């Protein structure tokens with residue numbers, strides 16, 4: 616029997632996600648071998664991600680390995696996949712989604728509302744930064760990079776009062792017990808695709824396509840399709856202050872797709888939230904309509920508002 620070579624990054628989260636997919640393929644009767652692929656985003660953990668070219672840096676090395684035939688499949692956090700398709704590859708399966716929300720890990724079991732004004736909250740994500748600032752709680756939001764372990768350590772050793780991370784990553788790594796608040800999407804909307812995985816293969820590889828097809832979850836695929844269309848239409852990358860979440864809900868005439876999105880000024884001084892409901896089969900059309908609504912109401916101007924950090928960098932440079 617042929618062995619499916621699954622390319623994975625070395626981080627704890629990447630290997631956990633890859634092993635989860637490998638185990639599901641094995642339970643379907645396939646032989647799977649994990650092949651480690653190193654990416655620039657893993658080697659350089661100090662440069663801000665935006666400067667490295669966004670979370671796409673995690674993806675490109677895996678795509679090269681696929682295109683060159685060194686591996687047959689790669690498992691990505693879907694939210695890290697650039698919205699522009701790569702003609703050499705295809706997303707052959709989107710498995711059932713983990714918790715899509717963001718989560719707060721704060722000192723002393725505190726929630727957002729309980730953190731005193733001036734508390735330091737670490738996040739490297741402009742989307743989280745903008746939405747946390749927009750809550751108006753007087754939190755001091757500071758940049759932070761590194762793997763999940765490194766980020767949690769900042770709270771446990773007292774360098775920060777709190778950090779915000781993806782609930783999915785914490786659950787997958789068995790660290791959900793450290794969460795002090797699951798952030799309600801009414802307050803903080805997750806990144807488009809957050810909590811979902813993408814199983815990517817070579818576009819012309821029918822054998823691997825057939826092997827991974829049973830892993831696809833149509834509801835999750837509809838949700839992430841709608842969310843990513845919003846992101847793409849706003850011409851925003853993974854580092855933009857854009858959140859989106861779609862959910863399949865039971866409506867009066869069967870399943871409905873409920874989609875909401877937020878666009879925020881990078882400093883959180885203003886934000887714009889809109890939502891729509893439609894048919895799951897028309898996920899992409901729903902995403903286009905919601906993006907149109909946001910753009911008509913000024914989304915492009917909001918996103919390009921300069922931030923206080925931008926200003927302080929310029930001042931220092933002068």
Ligand SMILES: NCc1[nH]cc(CCC(=O)O)c1CC(=O)O
Nearest residue numbers: 692695780781783784809810811
């Ligand atoms: N940006 C890095 C990244 N990419 C995927 C996840 C978590 C898993 C997921 O969102 O599916 C994380 C960590 C985080 O945002 O806390």
